[in-house]
Amino acid sequence: MPRSTILRRSLFAAALVLASYSGAKSADDVSIAFVPGLVGESFYGSMRCGALAAAAELGVTLHYSGPTDWDIALQTQFIESALLAKPQGLILVPTDGKALVTIVEETMKSGIPVITVDAPLSEPVDLHNIQSDQYAGGVLAGQLMSKLVTGGGVYLALGFDPGMPDIDGRVKGFIDALTAGSSGAEVLPIGYPQASAAKAAEIVAATIQAEPNLKGIFAAHTTAGLGAAAAISEANRVGQIKLISFDADPQQVSDLRAGVYDGLVVQEPYGIGYDAVQLLTKVIRGEVAASSIKHDAQAPLVMATAKNLDDPEVSKYLYNLDCGR
Amino acid sequence: MKTDESKLNRAISAISTQLLSATSFWMLALLMSLIITFGLISPNNVFLSANNMFTIALGVSQLGLISVGTCYLLGAGQLDISIGSNITLSSILCGKTVVALAGSPAEVAAGIYPNLNWALSAGALAAVASGATFGWLNGVLVTRLRLNSFIVTLATTGIGLGAALVISGGSNVPYIPRVVQTGFSNYRVGGVVPLPVLITIIVATILWFILRRTRYGTWTLAIGSSREASARAGIDVNRHILSLYILMGVLCGASAILDIARFASTNIGGHRLDALQAISAAVIGGTSLFGGTASVFGALVGALIPAVLGTGLVIIRTDPFYQLIIVGVIIIVAVFMDQKNRERNI
Numbered sequence: 001m002p003r004s005t006i007l008r009r010s011l012f013a014a015a016l017v018l019a020s021y022s023g024a025k026s027a028d029d030v031s032i033a034f035v036p037g038l039v040g041e042s043f044y045g046s047m048r049c050g051a052l053a054a055a056a057e058l059g060v061t062l063h064y065s066g067p068t069d070w071d072i073a074l075q076t077q078f079i080e081s082a083l084l085a086k087p088q089g090l091i092l093v094p095t096d097g098k099a100l101v102t103i104v105e106e107t108m109k110s111g112i113p114v115i116t117v118d119a120p121l122s123e124p125v126d127l128h129n130i131q132s133d134q135y136a137g138g139v140l141a142g143q144l145m146s147k148l149v150t151g152g153g154v155y156l157a158l159g160f161d162p163g164m165p166d167i168d169g170r171v172k173g174f175i176d177a178l179t180a181g182s183s184g185a186e187v188l189p190i191g192y193p194q195a196s197a198a199k200a201a202e203i204v205a206a207t208i209q210a211e212p213n214l215k216g217i218f219a220a221h222t223t224a225g226l227g228a229a230a231a232i233s234e235a236n237r238v239g240q241i242k243l244i245s246f247d248a249d250p251q252q253v254s255d256l257r258a259g260v261y262d263g264l265v266v267q268e269p270y271g272i273g274y275d276a277v278q279l280l281t282k283v284i285r286g287e288v289a290a291s292s293i294k295h296d297a298q299a300p301l302v303m304a305t306a307k308n309l310d311d312p313e314v315s316k317y318l319y320n321l322d323c324g325r
Numbered sequence: 326m327k328t329d330e331s332k333l334n335r336a337i338s339a340i341s342t343q344l345l346s347a348t349s350f351w352m353l354a355l356l357m358s359l360i361i362t363f364g365l366i367s368p369n370n371v372f373l374s375a376n377n378m379f380t381i382a383l384g385v386s387q388l389g390l391i392s393v394g395t396c397y398l399l400g401a402g403q404l405d406i407s408i409g410s411n412i413t414l415s416s417i418l419c420g421k422t423v424v425a426l427a428g429s430p431a432e433v434a435a436g437i438y439p440n441l442n443w444a445l446s447a448g449a450l451a452a453v454a455s456g457a458t459f460g461w462l463n464g465v466l467v468t469r470l471r472l473n474s475f476i477v478t479l480a481t482t483g484i485g486l487g488a489a490l491v492i493s494g495g496s497n498v499p500y501i502p503r504v505v506q507t508g509f510s511n512y513r514v515g516g517v518v519p520l521p522v523l524i525t526i527i528v529a530t531i532l533w534f535i536l537r538r539t540r541y542g543t544w545t546l547a548i549g550s551s552r553e554a555s556a557r558a559g560i561d562v563n564r565h566i567l568s569l570y571i572l573m574g575v576l577c578g579a580s581a582i583l584d585i586a587r588f589a590s591t592n593i594g595g596h597r598l599d600a601l602q603a604i605s606a607a608v609i610g611g612t613s614l615f616g617g618t619a620s621v622f623g624a625l626v627g628a629l630i631p632a633v634l635g636t637g638l639v640i641i642r643t644d645p646f647y648q649l650i651i652v653g654v655i656i657i658v659a660v661f662m663d664q665k666n667r668e669r670n671i
Contacts, residue, residue: 042496068490189642195594201587202384202632206639209377210368222497223595226588234383234511234519250499251590254436258503 029061030089030284032277033082035075036066037093037118042249042319043269044093047117049323050273051091058281063087072096079103083112089280090114097122113283113290115276118269119166127283127290130276130297132267134166137301138173138220141244144263144303145178145216148242152184153215156207158191158200158224170220170246170265185215193224200227201234208235216242222249229260248304248318257306264304266317272299348611348662349623355655356626356633363637372640379519383510385625385632386521387580387587391599392606392624393529394576397536397569398474399604399612400619402549405573407463407478409599410485413592415455415581417489420498420591423448423505433500441502448585453578459485460574464567482600489593497591510586521583528579533621545569549616602631605652609659613667630655 034051036044048064055062063082067074075095082090090107094100094116104114105125113127120129145155157174160167171190178185188207193200200219204227207214217232219225225245232241244263245252256264275297282288308314364373371377391408398405424433426444438444459481466477512520536542547555548562556562584592608614609630610623634648 039495045496068487068495189644191639191645196598197588197590197592197595198384198387198584199635202635203639203645205380205384206377206636209371209374209380209636210640210642223592226590226592230506230510230588233506234380236511249496250434251497251501254434254500255503255589258436260503 029059030281031061031063031085031087032089032091032280032284033085033087034062034064034091034273034277035078035082035093036064037075037095038070039066039068043247043267046319047269047273050270050275051277052273052323053270054274054277054281058278060277060281062277066093070095072099076100076103083107087112088284091276091280092116092126093118094121095119101125113280115280117272117276124295126295128276128279128293128295128297130272130299132272132301133298134169135173136298137246137265137267138170138175138218139177140173140301140303141170141218141246141263141265142174142177142180144244144305145174145218145242146180146183146185148262149215152186152213154186154188154211154213155216155218156188156191156204156214157218157220158193158203158228159220160224161192161194167220171218174218174220174244191224193227195223197223197227197230200224201231202227204228204231205234208232208237208241214241216244219243219245221245222247222252225252225261229255233260250319253304253309253318256304256309259306262305266302266304266314266319268299268301268317269319270317275299347620348609348659348666349620349626351662352609352611352623352626352630352655352659356630359630359633359637363633363640367637367640372637375517377636377640379513379517379522381629381632381636382522383519383587384636385628386519386525387583388599388602388606388628388632389525389625390528390576390580390583391573391603392610392628393532393621394573395600395603396607396610396612396619396621396624397532397545398573399607399614400536400549400616401545401566401569402552402616403467403474403566403569404604405460405463405478405570406475406600406604407459407482407485408573408577408603409596410482410489411456411459411574411577412581412584412599413596414459414485414489414492415452415578416585416591417493417498417593418455419448419452419581419585420501421492422451423502423585424498424500427502436500436502438502438504441504445502445505449582452581452585453575456574456576456578456581457571458574459577460570460572461567463574464570467570468563468567478600486597493591493593495593497593501585501589501591503589505586506589510583521587524579524583528576529621529625536619536621546617546619549613549619551617602628605656606631608663609655611659611663613663614660615667618663618666627659 066078072095101121101123107114115128116126117130157171159171175187191203217228219228228243232238242262245261246265248264248266255261283290302314302317304314364370423444426447427433427438427440463478463481466472467474514523544560544565606627607624609627610620612619631652638645
């Protein structure tokens, strides 16, 4: 017998033993597996906290485990081992919308409902999908920028790489909202610094040199925000050139207070994790019929500024990592 | 009289032959013509302003340090592709040290740093110590286990990045004091030269001197030309190569300090291409991939060319993707020139 089969059988046996134990506790004890796209990052850390909070409230057992890199090959191993333990439901952050269609379809057919969060599958074979409306987040940034600066000017948006639907959506939302109506705003070619803060700083520093009328910058992800903040500070233009960035890790929030950023578009990973566990539990317990669930749900986004940061309606969105390891 | 003249002519032609065959000379000419072209076509010649020049130099100061280190290693026939992981790990350790020592967790989260100076010194020390240890490990594996340097540093790239992710939990170190940016990275000596640029120039000058004028430099290139001949000539080759890896590591630590100072943050995902950028800078500047030839000055020129292109294309509002194509072509030209030179010397 190959070793892997022995391992699988013993895992299966262990799972059976565990299942009989938990079955003894309550007839309707629910166990849910949650496989994130990557662990150890503040966005998913906050999502995990939300999921754990819902699980504790509803008396559900949650198994949360995922890869250390955004990598479909690594994630597949985590999905397979999560399914070996026979959960009654699966929550999944699809790292590859196409490649995961088959495994999700099969899992659904075997009677385990699957909810995908944060990113979509290329075909809606899952029960339900929750993600942030990236375009709407960009629109929030564009609207704030129009409010902060009046009377035209030149603007720069920083993406990641061309062809990434979520980040491109943020940039498009920003540009659409900024140039709506007769604002007279002129938008420069989009910068693509990838994950390099140094490249983002190079692009922004060059733009500052060339465009005396540069009024504002939109950074569609954290690293671009870091680079833009450094270049603006090096040119001694903090406060004059408005800077709005996506995401809100603790450093960015303290920089928002200090005036380095004028606004942060905050997604709600905590709420996404909470809602996914809550809905899936209801489906498993038969409180909600699977057929009555709309496939797509959009998680809200909020614009944090130095002024509204302490408002509980905003601060509840800030990435919450304080729920233990 | 006549003999003097012919001597002079011969000397001039000797110098010009040497100059014209040097890759770094042509790359300097290319750099200058790029700067002049962008200066002429940029609006109000803004590209040529001293401010723009020093901003470009500031952007290149980190790459400059590791390019010079790479030029030493390549000169000795060694390759280090773990540079980016070393910088990431060193900057995480530096950031963690600063945040842990600057004040209590509550104070630091509120932006209050009672022990700032002590914490910053300890942080800088942590970065250099971590960089040197990483380099030492590479050197030990290459010399004691006699493993190929490409494979060793490919492996330590993963080990270093993994360690950085484990220590940091995968997210950037929060609450690094912003004064490192405003008081150090943005500080301009005499109101003109950014401090990181001055540091890079001083380090590069010292390393230029060592390579050109000292026994250490001669040995480095001798080992790159022929390891066996160097060993027969009495050079402790292993010890020398180990010291080169430690030098590279120290430069990575210094680069990590400049990185934290510039962005007031660690940058976990941002250094994966650092090694390739440093190798292309060294090669563009005339350092041979096969050892035996190295140019510190050329490595700095090679680091500046992509930055000048990147900045210039943004200033004239042209698609920045051309930068990738042009730099690729320049690398091929530089390697071709190196090959011609080596064929001529054989």
